[in-house]
Amino acid sequence: MSWNDERVEILKKMWAEGQSASQIAKELGGVTRNAVIGKVHRLGLSNRNGGGGTGGASAATEAKPKPAKAAAKPAPKPKKAAAAAPQPKEEPAPKPEPAAEAAPSPVPGSRIKPIIPAGQPLPPQPSANEIDPKALAKVSEVEKKAKKLTLMELTSRTCKWPVGDPATDDFWFCGLPSQAGKPYCEAHVGVAFQPMSSRRDRRR
DNA sequence: CCCTGATTCGC
């Protein structure tokens, strides 16, 4: 399989839409995700703009100054200067109310065409700290749509958060998908990882 | 362990 003009176009389109390399490879067929990524790089599109951060993975390391070997290059890149939404640090202002919707990211010169795969919209700015109230609420919410798996139904990527009383008949595991190699889903990770709270300074 | 993209390097 070679890179036809058509295939390249599909690649561009899907990449711009935020599809993952593996998905693109699957769609195209005959190529692996490595091939797709390689082609993407060769084409010069490395980063995707558009704001639709489809969870998953974002660029690992941002600031990556290339070891510019070209000394003389007066020609500036005619790249579009897309001004991303400013992301100031969260202010200390108490705001228990979650943001309603993600702000659209208009791309200048390009029609906005965010293909959002069905699913839950990921909060663009997941608040880092602040656990107890929020996390617990999240957990409660999550538990409502938990799959209620039994112990045997747990797999490698199901949330293994126990819910209920083991002594009761009303006991089950969350079972929601947990992709990131964590034993729990996102919500439960939040509560499972209570940094340090009530812990008496025993020693010292 | 699953996923993601990034980079390298022989072809």
Added chain:
DNA sequence: GCGAATCAGG
């Protein structure tokens, strides 16, 4: 130019 192998983060 191509992409598998490898690297690196989540």
